[in-house]
Amino acid sequence: MKNTLSLILAEVKNYQKRFIFTGVLIVVLSSIVWVRPALIRYAVDVEIANGNYKGMVNVFALIVLVLLFEALLKYRVTYLANWVAQSVSLDLRTKLFKRIMSFRMQFFDRTPVGKLVTRLISDIDGIANVFSNGLLNAIGDLLTLTVVLTAMFIINPSLTFIVILPIPVLLFATRIFQKHIKKSFADVRNQVSNMNEFVQEHVTGMHIVQVFSREEEEAKRFKKLNGKHRDANISSIKAFSIFFPVVEMLSATSVALLLWLGIGGVVNGEITLGEVLQFVLYVFMLYRPIRQLADRFNVLQMGIINADRVFKLLRSDEKLEDKGTRDDVEFNGRIEFRDVWFAYSDDNWVLKGLSFTVEPGSTVAFVGSTGAGKSTIINLLSRFYDFQKGSILIDGVDIRDIKLSYLRENIGVVQQEVFLMSDTLRANVTLHDDGVSDKMIWDAAERVGAADFIRKHYDGLDLHVRERGAMLSVGQRQLIAFMRAYVASPNILILDEATSSIDSDSEQMIQKATASISEGRTSLIIAHRLSTIRDADKIFVVNAGRIVESGTHEELIQLKEVYHSSFFL
DSSP, X not given: OHHHHHHHHHTTGGGHHHHHHHHHHHHHHHHTTTXXXXXXXXXXXXXXXXXXXXXXXXXXXXXXXXXXXXXXXXHHHHHHHHHHHHHHHXXXXXXXXXXXXXXXXXXXXXXXHHHHHHIIIIIHHXXXXXXXXXXXXXXXXXXXXXXXXHHHHHHXXXXXXXXXXXXXXXHHHHHHHHXXXXXXXXXXXXXXXXXXXXXXXXXXXXXXXXXXXXXXXXXHHHHHHHHHHHHHHHHHHHHHHHHHHHHHHHHHHHHHHHHHHHHHHHHTTSSOHHHHHHHHHHHHHHHHHHHHHHHHHHHHHHHHHHHHHHHHHHHOSOBOXXXXXXXXXXXXXXXXXXXXXXXXXXXXXXXXXXXXXEOTTOEEEEEOSTTSSHHHHHHHHTTSSOOSEEXXXXXXXXXXXXXXXHHHHTEEEEOSSOOOOSSBHHHHHHTTOTTSOHHHHHHHHHHHTOHHHHHHSTTGGGOBOOGGGTTSOHHHHHHHXXXXXXXXXXXXXXEESTTTTSOHHHHHHHHHHHHHHHTTSEEEEEOSOHHHHTTOSEEEEEETTEEEEEEOHHHHHHHTSHHHHSTTO
16 A cells, blocks of 8 residues: 555656645645634633624634635645646556557457556546545644644643543544445446446447347346446445444534533633633534545545556556667568467467568468468567567568567558547548648548548548448448558558458459559558459468468469368359
């Protein structure tokens, strides 16, 4: 807990002056809490007792001024604490998102999206609460307790001792409450994460749910998950519903003891009525911070639980190791795989000693059955995954020696599953690169045959394609992906089943566009359609992670072996 709290506080370093200033204001605010009760006592015992109306008015005017001053301090404390909290939240969320974007693909293969959303949104909000409603406020509450108790002991030690008799019981109850609420809050956060994960997966895959008529069954699963979320919240609510009445009961007990002894003291002339009123106000000031301290502690606990998750993600070694220093590679396009071995997990090898060479400016195709390792080849070339053995070279340079960003800038990929952002068509083509002009976009649209359907839409390039490109057909989304690759002008082009979802008319346009885009570039094509691969300079037949045949379409036909007998013909 201590180490995590120190990590949380380290995040405030950029806003240290405001954070410290907020703390100073809280100290000032807590230090003057004794003033108003003292003024009320003076008004009762002196001004009212002597019938001094003007003096009474002056004292109450002073009380109003003190109230206004306290209100101003509370406003500044609330504003500054939340400003610091939101600024820390901004920095931490940006840092975490940037970190997540650097992770290797294996991490995303095994981590649900909903869990990452929880880390980025809910968990960081919990950390922000440490600054807005936790740490400094807890210090203020403790200081208020100290000031009030000190004032009470100075005024009347014996009466103070009687008043604080219920406090040990309250501290014991608070400790039990904290232990229970910590477990309950942790359970709530886990259930929130599980629900985010479930909802994200099912909304994204809603077509599967509906196609197989699983609505009722999935609704039952969600109800069960939602029930666990409800039970976790009820558990925490139960703790609050017990604790707060206990606080109120003990507070009332202190006031009752005070009035019982105080009124007797007034009658006997041992204490004044103003002193009794002053103590009554102090009692309320005493119990309010104690009750709030439980809330502050819960905020701190939840913030620490959330921070443990966030900092664990920040410290994780999932980042793809980028030790490359070269950014001077010509990228003429000569690609070599030398005895490459790769497994997604353990020793379940997907590629087994794979070796081949692609000459600069040539177009090669990879064919084979599902699971043969074709897509893995392009994933390794772009370093979405790192291979375990062997080497991959571009123009004689190991890709691990090339800066990762430079490597990917020079490799363009068009995949079968096209992902479009919930943004304009223009933004999905340029990916917010200001260097890409509308003229370049329209040129790309003409080349890939997308210009006609774009012009048919009233908004043109400003068309909002909705989430995952819902406004466009599958074929249109594929054309947008080709436009994206075209404007990027990569030196190496990869087409991964890029024409599998396109009708024959669109395929002809894309084949023509592919020829134009591929001119002067090394192109790697993965496809099942014969029309897509037959004109390739070389075809590699992949089976069980190895190259079993290679040659031109005609040469492979003449062999009358794997390629000849496959479904390509």
